[in-house]
Amino acid sequence: MLIVSVVFIAAASPAININQYFTPTLFQEVKNNHGNRAEYRVKAWQRLIEDNQDRTELEKLKLVNDFFNKHIEFIDDIKHWHREDYWATPLETLATEGGDCEDFSIAKYFTLNALGISEDKIRMMYVKALEYNQAHMVVIYIPSPGEYPLVLDNINRDIVTANQRRDLKPVYSFNGQGLWVAKAQGLGNKVKQRKGFAPWVKLIKRIEQGQ
Template identity: 30%
Template structure:
């Protein structure tokens, strides 16, 4: 079970042990700015949070797994993404997921989704978020600074989704269990590392 942080109405303050463990002045500076961002964004409305988180995380530099971790298909945790100052598409999605979760968005209303880029024929990953039960999910994508309804993203086809519940699928404006798929090993390994990352002081 992952530790769920909910500091609505409170203050986000980095854990002193986590902050001191950062390997460089650059990573320390990134985390201090992330702390600032979280406190600044926390009181905002949901839609403003979605726009702010998408923009903030997208501003980090893209990098391939081989460059950063020396191997392919490494799904970085939020802490690893921030410490390195960037990552590839799934790392952006993971960081947005946990950022929004800490900002009070229900994790069950979010899905990390593997999609096919139908324009380029490439695989990609996005974050889907249900703002309400009556609305279609919104797309947060590291290739776009615009948060858009899924129906407006004609260039992507959803293939598989997952969240902390496991593999999920879209059904009646919600994510429900998908017994036809199992979460990727890289995703499970990321969840394990994330469970050991205590970013915030309690």
């Protein structure tokens, strides 16, 4: 279940270093805990990052969006993790072959960053999915200042500009650099950092621990 909160603590996003993150121990643990298919998915994720460093940014967007939309099944947190709200790491999402819209977005965001796309250009964005009348999360890519961002989503799997997604009402976006209150279909204004709890901070720590 997606719980929208504007309480946020900025924490720098750790880049996934393929030489340190993808170890024989990690693959063995995934295989032991989740089986051969899970190990295959995680190795496919490694190849995605290793083999596509020299692609254009637009090519990287499509590869990453298609990869996670293909390999992950949408499952609500209550059913999947037996928690009301849980932000899974990309490894947890791939190993268990499921996640909600937050998990899709988190996996795409960190994979794009691992492929060399600057954090300045990517954010996760909370939106309201008007057709479903519920909170939703997507990843946005900002080609350059002043341009409409591109939207990576697990509902509409085509990558289009935000102004073409009239089914989404932006609420706010964030990355490790801060929080922006959304305005119309644009990027909105950055707000001062607020003190409080954020699932983002816990997520960062788990990724840094190799989870």
